[in-house]
Amino acid sequence: MSKKSHKSPNISTIAKLRALLTRRDKVILLFLFIATIFFSIMETIGISIIMPYITFASNPSLIFSNDISKRIYEILECSSTLQFMVFFSVILVAFYLFRILYGVAYNYALNRFAFRKYHFFAYRLFCKSVDLNYADFTRKKTDAIRHNITDAALKASFYVQYLLQMFSEIFTIVLMYGLLLITSWKMTLALSVILGLQVILITRFIGGKIKKMGAIRHAMDTRFHEIISKTFGNFKIIKLKGNQQDVQKEFESASFTRIGAEILTQTLLPMPKLILETIGFSVLILSVVYILVCYDSAAAVLPIISMYALALYRILPAVTKILQNYNMMSFYGNAVGHVYEDLLYHTDYEDNEPCEFARSIELRDICFGYKEGKPIIKDFNLTIHKGEKIAFCGPSGAGKSTLVDLIIGIYKPQKGEILVDDVKIDNHNLRSWRKKIGYIPQTIYLFDGSVADNVAFGSDLDEARVIQACKKANIYDFLCEHDGIYTRVGEGGILLSGGQKQRIGIARAIYDNPEILVLDEATSALDSATEARIMEEIYGVAKDKTLLVIAHRLNTIEHCDRKIEL
The missing domain is CATH 3.40.50.300 (P-loop containing nucleotide triphosphate hydrolases)
Structure with a gap:
């Protein structure tokens, strides 16, 4: 039991989601996974290529002291360092244009998969509900069935989207982190400890609270449907009894609780970004001081500072996005659970073999x-x-x-x-x-x-x-x-x-x-x-x-x- 209690709150939800995916879905996810790695590699190249570009632009003679740049210079048969830098600039611009096109295509594929899963979940939930035997149907709440088809299915598709986006950002961070280790492993490890502690604290306290708010929101959404259905289904009786105020108070209570959960969630969601940016840029300032102390030459300091500035500029939003996706997965985890339970609910198979009634x-x-x-x-x-x-x-x-x-x-x-x-x-x-x-x-x-x-x-x-x-x-x-x-x-x-x-x-x-x-x-x-x-x-x-x-x-x-x- 103790082992289970220390598990990440999303582990069981991911296992349920995996059970809901078809074999075709898993193949598509594999291709998206590969596309995610490629996208992360492009993101890393886009950041790391700036460092040598600035270095060569500030000191062209360094082109000949680097084996790779020297070899490229000879292959291109450049007549001057200026020609080399012009060619380098054109390649860099072309690369960034390609990265934009790839990013659009990647995001389209990601969203297409996630929202088609919404269609699949909603359709399967509807079919499963229609296939229920009458005894089981009478034991279930119609409003709960309706809510799962229209709302929980959508949130389950969002869960898939957040999961894929989180993996994309994780790969980007891993590659960026490798570059920073090569640049300065001591400073990178110090940065890792500071950011790691912050991430643990954020996921433990903020993530747990958001998950709780997600459960409250789901319960109040179902309650919403119930109140609306019974009110308008008995409109004449309510008019005759004159108890509009009682119905209004019931609606107000459910709405107030629902909105309270939403307010707290939306307040907590941006907190990781604010915390990490504050710490990240403070670390960057300290890093600048550290580099200035260790290096006397401004030419050496500039590329390293640029590298860390650009890397942190990309890493901090990535960490923030991972935490936000993790928190939203916690918030929508209940929806995945409800979809899982409804889709795996046993229904008897009924066929249409001929049946004659003559006697x-x-x-x-x-x-x-x-x-x-x-x-x-x-x-x-x-x-x-x-x-x-x-x-x-x-x-x-x-x-x-x-x-x-x-x-x-x-x-x-x-x-x-x-x-x-x-x-x-x-x-x-x-x-x-x-x-x-x-x-x-x-x-x-x-x-x-x-x-x-x-x-x-x-x-x-x-x-x-x-x-x-x-x-x-x-x-x-x-x-x-x-x-x-x-x-x-x-x-x-x-x-x-x-x-x-x-x-x-x-x-x-x-x-x-x-x-x-x-x-x-x-x-x-x-x-x-x-x-x-x-x-x-x-x-x-x-x-x-x-x-x-x-x-x-x-x-x-x-x-x-x-x-x-x-």
């Missing part, structure tokens, strides 16, 4: 419960013949909806089996079985779009089929008084009456011409007259279909062939 549905010794040891349905047996109209009755909590959800494949029995024409329903044919179901729930969810979009929801939109479904549901005449099947329904169907929403729900259920219709207390919220009309319409629509009705009221089930009491 009967049979339930054999079905057992099911939401909690272990507390079954709602136990050793239940039932046979439903094709075309039958079956009513499921009983008090609230008796298991009516649960039983029907088992029949239509929303839940899976914990014991026993469901057979359709003597073929067991399992993960191989479950999707095919579900496609035979038309479901009309008690609460019809309509999104802010047209009637056509809501009716065809989840299927390809066919205007003729939408019109036919709306006619069967007795809603088409009403739509013709407005914009036809492209009449807007409003968020949650707010522009429609309760009866109109139910009819659109019926049209949606029969749009794909299902073999089985399920009515889950779909008319219980309507007045008696409207309920009677809609039930007549449902029985008319379902005359050649198998109908499963969950209801409390007797008038709802009077046309059913059988009544199953639970």
Whole structure:
């Protein structure tokens, strides 16, 4: 345990990130890694080449005392040191232009990889959420799922970006450090000790605080989504209760905590830069004093001072950037953890093998419960013949909806089996079985779009089929008084009456011409007259279909062939 506690806080997060990357991602990362090394080498050359350039410019005779410069002079067949320096200057300018182009291409590749991972994470999280079985979905918070798809996936991609940028700066520092050791190893080691101590203190105290703020920010972001969803989802109730102030206070508390974490984080992030620059330039001043004491010649002092000035000018921002990237990785580490947990969450594979329903549905010794040891349905047996109209009755909590959800494949029995024409329903044919179901729930969810979009929801939109479904549901005449099947329904169907929403729900259920219709207390919220009309319409629509009705009221089930009491 003690060994684990001394680990870097990002080690476990990097391991999770590695598990999330595909083989192709790792190949791309290898190429980016090589590109990073090459970029660091160019950065080092860009700094180190200034020292001999200044030396030769201040004292051209030194060109002949250096073996490399002398050899280049002879190869180029220069007629004078001036010609050599002009050529040197042109090469130097060309090199810096190439470095700019390479830097742009490198940063594009880096950002392209990182943000494509955002697309990948968001898409996979969405697919994973859709593939959840219904029992697992009901146990998860919808706002948390939404937040992970939209926010955590983006932060996880930022984590990848910061990690790559940190490695880039590390290589640059290593190469620069090597040059400084060659220039003056004593002064470089002294500089290393001073800067190293500062880095340790910054990562230990500032980094830990930023990681904590990241956890608070993630929790408050999720809370934000929850408050907004429940507020606008119950807007009418809030108006009736007049408790706007309570909702506003709850929002204010979450917002204040979230912003407090953000303020502290943004305050702490620039601190490493300020600390390191102050120390770095102080060390540079002391280095100048040291060099002036050790060297009597100004010609010798100038290139060395220039070398250290340029190296520190590049090293200090690099160290600062490494610390900032490290701190941001700590801040976004929670997001990587949430993406990792959601993507590795086990979901059952469900296939679409053909499933024929010509004779009967049979339930054999079905057992099911939401909690272990507390079954709602136990050793239940039932046979439903094709075309039958079956009513499921009983008090609230008796298991009516649960039983029907088992029949239509929303839940899976914990014991026993469901057979359709003597073929067991399992993960191989479950999707095919579900496609035979038309479901009309008690609460019809309509999104802010047209009637056509809501009716065809989840299927390809066919205007003729939408019109036919709306006619069967007795809603088409009403739509013709407005914009036809492209009449807007409003968020949650707010522009429609309760009866109109139910009819659109019926049209949606029969749009794909299902073999089985399920009515889950779909008319219980309507007045008696409207309920009677809609039930007549449902029985008319379902005359050649198998109908499963969950209801409390007797008038709802009077046309059913059988009544199953639970």
